[in-house]
Amino acid sequence: MIFKNYKSLLFLFISVVISYVLHKLIFYFFKIDQETFYYSLEKLYVIFFLLSFIIIFILLKIKERNFDQLGMSFLLLTSSKLILYYLLLKPILKISDYDATTEKMNFFALFIIFLTIETVVTIRILSEKP
Numbered sequence: 001m002i003f004k005n006y007k008s009l010l011f012l013f014i015s016v017v018i019s020y021v022l023h024k025l026i027f028y029f030f031k032i033d034q035e036t037f038y039y040s041l042e043k044l045y046v047i048f049f050l051l052s053f054i055i056i057f058i059l060l061k062i063k064e065r066n067f068d069q070l071g072m073s074f075l076l077l078t079s080s081k082l083i084l085y086y087l088l089l090k091p092i093l094k095i096s097d098y099d100a101t102t103e104k105m106n107f108f109a110l111f112i113i114f115l116t117i118e119t120v121v122t123i124r125i126l127s128e129k130p
Helices: 007-029 041-065 067-093 101-127
Strands: none
Touching (some): 067 101
8 A cells, every 4th residue: 555655756766776877877888077077976866866756755745635736736846946956056057167068968967857757757646546
């Protein structure tokens, strides 16, 4: 019963692990040096994962209490998360010591990956009967 209620969080965890492994492999094969990055890949994954976990957990609680508000809650939580992401991205945008193009692309790729995962989870939650 507990597993059924929180399978969305399990999906998030498995998706993040697969994404992280693929991300590391891409960095390895293309010999991308992460030493100069403002945020390490691991730190970004932890931050993004925690924020996604919180959003999905809140959505699951909202589903239990008021299913009709789920879509709007997702939009509000995602918009709030964008503010936090901008605050994280701000130091990267100000880098002038070296070319931070790869680091910026990495950040936006992670943003897209996690937004996609959250959207898929939300669609699955919405498609379940209340």
